[in-house]
Amino acid sequence: MRRILYIEDDLEIGSWVKGDLEQRGFKVEWLKSGDGAEKVASEHDLVILDVMLPGLDGFTIGQRLKKDSPEMPILMLSARTAVEDKLHGLQFADDYLTKPFHPDELAARIEVLLRRSGISISNGVSFGHLIVNLSENRIVDQRSGEEIILTGKQYQIFMHFLRHPNQILTKEQIYEAVWGEPYIEGDKTLMVHIRYLREKIEKIPSSPEIIETIRGIGYRVKQ
Known part of the structure; x- marks a missing residue:
């Protein structure tokens, strides 16, 4: 499972983004400030970082994280739309997204950054005792x-869950x-398959x- 460190002090936006990304299969650690970010950043595959934070701002935190882990993709989020702010952020960050944004755009940008860094869902996902290598x-x-x-239909069903x-997916x-x-x-x-x-x-099998x-309703695969 791909891991994201998300740093955002706005509780409403943070809860919405975290929930959406987890629905898409990411594991998200959400910090309300930059405190402790440097200690846990290496445990993650990507950092999403808001600019306006209590204490140190996102620019300062991002520069420190990039210095410690140059290969770590960093995506800046900000309500600031000024060109100077974007240019400042992009001096160290890999992408800069202005608020408000659509969750599909955020997810798409995350996927691009992870592919660039060589981290993709095709590398394999883990479900309990199973390792699923989608590329193979x-x-x-x-x-x-x-x-x-698996048979063809069994594999298609399982991939649909993944x-x-x-x-929660209905039988229909x-x-x-x-x-x-x-x-x-x-x-x-479907039930038989x-x-x-x-x-x-x-x-x-009797206790899945x-x-x-x-x-x-139907079925669900938890990740």
């Missing part, structure tokens, strides 16, 4: 080191995404930890 279409059980072989981590959404045709109420096809998928990937059933 391989799923490996960490306990035994053995590859788990593209929507932590989201999953079926229509994988089979490409309308879901007919009462059809047990998920049962067989669980038998391959879960430690205890990866594919969670949301009663009356």
Whole structure:
């Protein structure tokens, strides 16, 4: 899972951004000021940094983080739109995004920075005892080191879950995404495929930890 250090003192914006990024599959550590940022920055893959902070401002914190970890991507967020501020930020930061912004734009810029730094979801994601290498279409059980072989439909279903981590997906959404045709109420096809998928990937299929059933709605894979 890709890890983001997010430094923002505005509680409303911070809560919104953190929640959105976690819905997209990121692990986010949110600090309300720059205090302690230098100690934990190395544990993360990218830093999102607001300019206006209590104590040291974002420019000063960002320069210190970049000096300690030159390879660390830093994305500046600011309500300041003046060209001078952007130029100041871009002297050390890798990108500069002005508020207000759309969450899709923030996510897209994060992906670009992570790709540039060689960190991408294709490098593999971990789900409990599973390692999923998307670039090689391989799923490996960490306990035994053995590859788990899925059928085509099982793999498509699992990949659909991975593209929507932590989201509750209805049976209709999953079926229509994988089979490409309308879901007919009462059809047990998806349920059967998920049962067989669980038998391959879960430690205890009757008590699943990866594919969670949301009663009356559908399923969810937590990351």
